[in-house]
Amino acid sequence: xxxxxxxxxxxxxxxxxxxxxxxxxxxxxxxxxxxxxxxxxxxxxxxxxxxxxxxxxxxxxxxxxxxxxxxxxxxxxxxxxxxxxxxxxxxxxxxxxxxxxxxxxxxxxxxxxxxxxxxxxxxxxxxxxxxxxxxxxxxxxxxxxxxxxxxxxxxxxxxxxxxxxxxxxxxxxxxxxxxxxxxxxxxxxxxxxxxxxxxxxxxxxxxxxxxxxxxxxxxxxxxxxxxxxxxxxxxxxxxxxxxxxxxxxxxxxxxxxxxxxxxxxxxxxxxxxxxxxxxxxxxxxxxxxxxxxxxxxxxxxxxxxxxxxxxxxxxxxxxxxxxxxxxxxxxxxxxxxxxxxxxxxxxxxxxxxxxxxxxxxxxxxxxxxxxxxxxxxxxxxxxxxxxxxxxxxxxxxxxxxxxxxxxxxxxxxxxxxxxxxxxxxxxxxxxxxxxxxxxxxxxxxxxxxxx
Numbered sequence: 001x002x003x004x005x006x007x008x009x010x011x012x013x014x015x016x017x018x019x020x021x022x023x024x025x026x027x028x029x030x031x032x033x034x035x036x037x038x039x040x041x042x043x044x045x046x047x048x049x050x051x052x053x054x055x056x057x058x059x060x061x062x063x064x065x066x067x068x069x070x071x072x073x074x075x076x077x078x079x080x081x082x083x084x085x086x087x088x089x090x091x092x093x094x095x096x097x098x099x100x101x102x103x104x105x106x107x108x109x110x111x112x113x114x115x116x117x118x119x120x121x122x123x124x125x126x127x128x129x130x131x132x133x134x135x136x137x138x139x140x141x142x143x144x145x146x147x148x149x150x151x152x153x154x155x156x157x158x159x160x161x162x163x164x165x166x167x168x169x170x171x172x173x174x175x176x177x178x179x180x181x182x183x184x185x186x187x188x189x190x191x192x193x194x195x196x197x198x199x200x201x202x203x204x205x206x207x208x209x210x211x212x213x214x215x216x217x218x219x220x221x222x223x224x225x226x227x228x229x230x231x232x233x234x235x236x237x238x239x240x241x242x243x244x245x246x247x248x249x250x251x252x253x254x255x256x257x258x259x260x261x262x263x264x265x266x267x268x269x270x271x272x273x274x275x276x277x278x279x280x281x282x283x284x285x286x287x288x289x290x291x292x293x294x295x296x297x298x299x300x301x302x303x304x305x306x307x308x309x310x311x312x313x314x315x316x317x318x319x320x321x322x323x324x325x326x327x328x329x330x331x332x333x334x335x336x337x338x339x340x341x342x343x344x345x346x347x348x349x350x351x352x353x354x355x356x357x358x359x360x361x362x363x364x365x366x367x368x369x370x371x372x373x374x375x376x377x378x379x380x381x382x383x384x385x386x387x388x389x390x391x392x393x394x395x396x397x398x399x400x401x402x403x404x405x406x407x408x409x410x411x412x413x414x415x416x417x418x419x420x421x422x423x424x425x426x427x428x429x430x431x432x433x434x435x436x437x438x439x440x441x442x443x444x445x446x447x448x449x450x451x
Contacts, residue, residue: 035074036340045071053110060116062124068113069120069344076100076350077343093416094234096343097409098359100350105357114351121352127409128291130337130345131306134412134424136287137334139313140327141422147317150256150391154399154426157385158434161400162192165378172373176366187370189442190222191229192378194435195407200226206443224362225371227354230406230413232375237401237418240379244394252392254422256399279329286322286330307432310425338421342412349409375404395420402427403434 019027032039045067052058058068073096080095081087103109120126139147166188173183185207193199204218211218244251252258275283290309297308316322322330379400386396398418405414411427 034078035070035343037070037074042071042074049113053112056112058110058112058116060119060123062120065116065120066344068117069347070340072100072113073343073345073347076347091238092343093238093346093413094231096346097350097354097413098231098356100347101354101356101359104351105355109351117348117351121348126348127345127412128306129288130341130412131424131428132287132291132309133284133333133337134421135306135310135428136290136313137283137330137332137337138422139310139317139425140283140286140322141331141334142317144318147314150426151314151429153389153391154256154396154429156389157382157391157396157400158403158430160385161378161381161403162434162438164381165192165374165404168377169370169374172370176369178366178370183370185442185446186221187225187367188374189438190225191371191374191404192435192438193222193226193442194431194439195226195230195405195410199407199435199439202439203443206439206446210443210447223355224358225367226406227359228362228367228371229375229404230410231359232372233379233401233404233410234413234417236375236379237398237414237420240383240394240397240401241418241420250387250392251394254395254420256386256391256395256423256426258390258392275325275329275332279325280332281329282322282326283329283331283333286316286326287333290316304432304436306428310428314425342416342421346409346413346416349412353409375401378403395423399423399426399430402430405431407431407435 029038029040034042037045049058049068049071052064058064076096076099077092079099080091080093083091083095100109104114142150166184169188169191170180170183173180173187178187190200190203193203200222203222207213207218207222244253290312291305293312294303294305294308294310297303297312298305317327379397382400382403383393383397387393398415398420401414401418402411405411405427411424411431415421415423415427
């Protein structure tokens, strides 16, 4: 069961009459929850955090921060989950990211919480631990044949989506009377650039050199567009998830490829029993070691570490490089991070690296129309092309959403909204590789024709 299925107060209809006081207490712990946190634990965490804040200092060590991020992350996710209508369209992921950002901007979050969260997020790189466990675990749980077919075919809808998305965005910009150069280089290209670190920052550096402008000015124009593109993608992923529930024949529920007989198979390897503690530890260590391999690749050839790790994990899977027991442990680690860590990580992202004011500044009608048109065309093309080449169209379309996300953080939010965290390896391809290609080609064209 995914995070989005768990993040509500579960109240089972069971009779409590005749139970002892101890059994009633256990019933409360097991059946009344905020996300995955039993309601009494949630309230206790809130009281303890409040006492630390009143003392003027919230310890930034991992013990206290785990409780803090869990408390605020699941609270924001719970709020989004319970919103009417939009609660089913990805509002939980949106709220877990953007409510903290707004609270920081308007001074509604205690300074000690903000300072400790920012310090913890930047010093631990917890997002990369999360991503490496999600990627490696999902790859190790995939069927080898499905994995091969998925990686071979996903580039077709990705490429078609980008071409159609760019054309649609340019057409909308022309209708609105925007200059073509502004529409493409400051609206469309940032959407598909692959996020902030791998997209917006390199673009701003290139624009500063080629167009002879301050990098800070360029980044200030690009960053809000990246965020709005990601927000649009999160909403669309939520819509696609609901579409899949209404039309089950269009989705593989997290799998890109149907089974050989044309029926929707799980696409995952079946493991027997429960993995032991050793298998869990080895699965976690495998993810960390493969990420370190990715870091070496980044140092030697410039390939982003998550992408290098992804390729290394695929090679290990295809070569049967680890035993089924360790693969089972890796899959269980993935399920733990997906269920227990997603909303806390999104809260930290919202506090530490999501500037609320820049997002608000970009909310102009012209920008929104171009952004929404571009992202919808990109995703719609992925849906159509995926269906035509024999893939599950909704799952392909959710991967296409990640082409306009905010890098790794955007992938987490989009896949959480779409309830398809198993697609993280393909999302990383769409974000990292697709973004790098777009930035490189875009800057080459800019330098060739406009410098």
